[in-house]
Amino acid sequence: MKIETVNLAPDLKICRIINGMWQVAGGHGYITPQNAIPAMTSYHDAGLTSWDMADIYGPAEEFFGKFRHDLEQSGSDLSNLVGLTKFVPNPGPMSKNLVQRAIKNSILRMNISKLDLVQFHWWDYDDPSYLDALRHLTALHDEGKVLHIGLTNFDTRRMQIMLDEGFEPVSNQIQYSLIDQRPQVEMESFCKKNNIKLLTYGTLGGGLVSERFLGAPEPTQADLDTYSLQKYKNMVDAWGGWSLFQKLLSTLDKIAKKHQTKIANVATRFILDKPEVAGVIIGARLGLSDHIEQNKETFSLKLDSDDHHMITEITTQANDLYDIIGDCGSEYR
Ligand SMILES: NC(=O)c1ccc[n+]([C@@H]2O[C@H](COP(=O)([O-])OP(=O)(O)OC[C@H]3O[C@@H](n4cnc5c(N)ncnc54)[C@H](OP(=O)(O)O)[C@@H]3O)[C@@H](O)[C@H]2O)c1
Numbered sequence: 320m321k322i323e324t325v326n327l328a329p330d331l332k333i334c335r336i337i338n339g340m341w342q343v344a345g346g347h348g349y350i351t352p353q354n355a356i357p358a359m360t361s362y363h364d365a366g367l368t369s370w371d372m373a374d375i376y377g378p379a380e381e382f383f384g385k386f387r388h389d390l391e392q393s394g395s396d397l398s399n400l401v402g403l404t405k406f407v408p409n410p411g412p413m414s415k416n417l418v419q420r421a422i423k424n425s426i427l428r429m430n431i432s433k434l435d436l437v438q439f440h441w442w443d444y445d446d447p448s449y450l451d452a453l454r455h456l457t458a459l460h461d462e463g464k465v466l467h468i469g470l471t472n473f474d475t476r477r478m479q480i481m482l483d484e485g486f487e488p489v490s491n492q493i494q495y496s497l498i499d500q501r502p503q504v505e506m507e508s509f510c511k512k513n514n515i516k517l518l519t520y521g522t523l524g525g526g527l528v529s530e531r532f533l534g535a536p537e538p539t540q541a542d543l544d545t546y547s548l549q550k551y552k553n554m555v556d557a558w559g560g561w562s563l564f565q566k567l568l569s570t571l572d573k574i575a576k577k578h579q580t581k582i583a584n585v586a587t588r589f590i591l592d593k594p595e596v597a598g599v600i601i602g603a604r605l606g607l608s609d610h611i612e613q614n615k616e617t618f619s620l621k622l623d624s625d626d627h628h629m630i631t632e633i634t635t636q637a638n639d640l641y642d643i644i645g646d647c648g649s650e651y652r
Pocket residue numbers: 338339340341342371372471472492493519520521522523524525526527528529530547581583584600601602603604608609610613614
């Protein structure tokens with residue numbers, strides 16, 4: 320199976336399915352380094368060699384650093400290994416020292432000489448210090464500590480301000496799924512115009528978008544055993560509720576059966592086919608569950624116009640999440 324890759328920048332090639340590491344930060348079952356790090360090898364050996372993490376994802380960067388060290392020791396080829404991390408500072412003034420220290424810590428934890436991509440998150444738009452942080456990140460890029468600067472959960476309005484100030488982020492990481500199609504309203508055209516790529520999360524709704532929930536009675540929050548499932552069940556509620564979601568799952572199941580694949584593959588392919596989307600991040604509960612071979616099937620799936628028509632028939636019945644929540648990332652503010 321050929322792994323789809325894409326250049327996020329001329330010198331940064333990533334897999335179009337990226338392994339997400341939020342799941343190691345807690346609330347997704349008991350994940351230990353003893354189980355997680357060997358599990359990372361299975362992804363790597365299967366060709367899924369790009370990882371998404373953050374300075375705030377518990378031990379994620381350390382797991383990556385240990386994994387990278389083990390690969391190095393075993394003489395493995397590291398050229399395809401990509402670690403995308405995030406800088407998620409607490410609100411407040413952004414001094415050069417603070418930003419330098421945060422990046423240095425990520426470099427040390429990840430056991431790497433420079434960070435491939437630092438995706439910057441900011442909690443409070445009323446505080447314009449995010450522009451200071453970007454200035455310091457740019458200086459670290461110029462010094463060779465950061466290969467590229469990306470963003471996460473920024474809206475188009477703030478991205479325009481950044482571009483006006485001369486910053487050139489290569490990507491924005493946002494929620495994008497069959498349920499949450501807010502990026503279509505403004506973000507996609509903005510990114511196209513400014514050559515910025517999208518990396519997406521929530522594409523599988525934490526696992527809601529799968530056979531496991533097809534025909535299932537509506538779960539309560541207590542029934543849902545991961546933070547991720549709980550988070551995206553709230554999105555389903557805002558989008559149109561459980562009965563409309565069941566209609567969507569049933570349609571996806573029909574499409575999946577037609578192509579001899581699974582619901583998750585249809586959902587992932589639908590987002591990967593969006594022109595500005597560089598990659599879909601799929602959360603990995605390392606050592607607890609494993610969908611590697613199934614997710615690789617997405618690369619050989621082609622959706623046709625009938626499939627798109629069937630999906631649109633359902634999604635057009637849903638509420639407008641842009642109206643309810645706002646542009647991308649507004650759910651964090
Ligand atoms: N920037 C941000 O603010 C932000 C926010 C959230 C997430 N993220 C990033 O995105 C990543 C993705 O996390 P997410 O919370 O959005 O979760 P997600 O990717 O929507 O869901 C992941 C879950 O889907 C299930 N799954 C995966 N492949 C499957 C398949 N082929 N068939 C059936 N089920 C499958 C697994 O559940 P089981 O393990 O139960 O089988 C897995 O744990 C995170 O790790 C993180 O890197 C970023």
